[in-house]
Amino acid sequence: MKNMKAFIVAMMIVMVAAITPDCMAQKEAAAPDAITVIHSRKSVRNFTGQIIEKEKLDKILRAAMAAPTAVGRQPWSFVVVTERKTLDALKDGLPYAQMLGKAGAAIIVCAIPEKAHDKMVEFAVIDSSLAGENILLAAEALGLGTTWTAAYPYKDRMGHVRKTLNIPDSIIPLNVIPIGYPTGVDKPKNKYKPENIHWEKW
Numbered sequence: 001m002k003n004m005k006a007f008i009v010a011m012m013i014v015m016v017a018a019i020t021p022d023c024m025a026q027k028e029a030a031a032p033d034a035i036t037v038i039h040s041r042k043s044v045r046n047f048t049g050q051i052i053e054k055e056k057l058d059k060i061l062r063a064a065m066a067a068p069t070a071v072g073r074q075p076w077s078f079v080v081v082t083e084r085k086t087l088d089a090l091k092d093g094l095p096y097a098q099m100l101g102k103a104g105a106a107i108i109v110c111a112i113p114e115k116a117h118d119k120m121v122e123f124a125v126i127d128s129s130l131a132g133e134n135i136l137l138a139a140e141a142l143g144l145g146t147t148w149t150a151a152y153p154y155k156d157r158m159g160h161v162r163k164t165l166n167i168p169d170s171i172i173p174l175n176v177i178p179i180g181y182p183t184g185v186d187k188p189k190n191k192y193k194p195e196n197i198h199w200e201k202w
Contacts, residue, residue: 037141042188044145045099047180052082052104056142060107060179063138067130075116075124076131079108079165079173086164090176093160097149103178107135108161111152111172121172125152128174135177145182148175 032040061078069075081087082105091100100106109132116124132148139146151157151173161173 032141034137037137040188041136041140042145042186043147044180044182044186045147046183046185047099047102047104047145047178048183049102050104050181052144052179052181056144057082057105057107057179059142060135060138060144063134064107064109064131067127067134069127069130070117070123073115073117073123073127075112075114076128077110077112077171078131079110079167081106081108081165089164090161093164094149094151094157094176097176097178099147099180100176100178103180105179107177107179108151108165108167109135109174109177110167111174112170113172114170124172125174128172132175132177139179143181144179145186146177146179148177150175 057080061080064076064078065074081090087100087103087106090106091098094100109128111121111124111128113119113121113124116127136146136148151161152175158173161167161176162169162171165173167173
């Protein structure tokens with residue numbers, strides 16, 4: 001009986017050892033490489049309405065804050081919206097963000113001139129735009145869809161976002177990024193144009 005138990009335990013160890021590398025390989029294979037993510041990204045305007053897991057939103061925000069900034073100032077802040085009432089309120093004042101009605105969440109990228117290099121609005125906007133692009137790419141890598149909807153530089157749109165989310169006047173709501181599970185309708189586009197490339201000189 002003891003020999004039988006020992007044999008069973010040994011077999012289980014062998015099976016686990018054999019299965020674990022395969023599972024890890026599948027997990028690694030499921031994660032797309034950076035170039036694939038970049039070319040797979042598209043503007044998604046059709047969502048299923050499914051709620052976005054907080055874990056995924058956290059990963060997206062970490063990716064946003066990994067973006068480069070002038071002199072490392074990180075002149076940004078992010079408002080994460082998951083409540084349906086607030087998503088709908090944002091939608092009502094943003095004509096080109098109607099997909100918020102089916103989005104599971106939204107991230108509003110806010111630029112803070114006071115924190116930017118030389119306190120310049122231009123640096124705050126550029127740096128925050130880089131963070132916004134990281135949001136789009138991270139969401140794509142996680143199987144989610146996004147689209148960039150501009151608040152800046154439109155005064156009426158920025159005013160609506162500020163009022164809805166209680167954002168101070170000194171802060172620039174750069175964009176509203178709806179995030180959701182895509183229906184599959186929206187597809188990536190090939191935007192490569194060799195005529196836009198100049199080698200060595202213009």
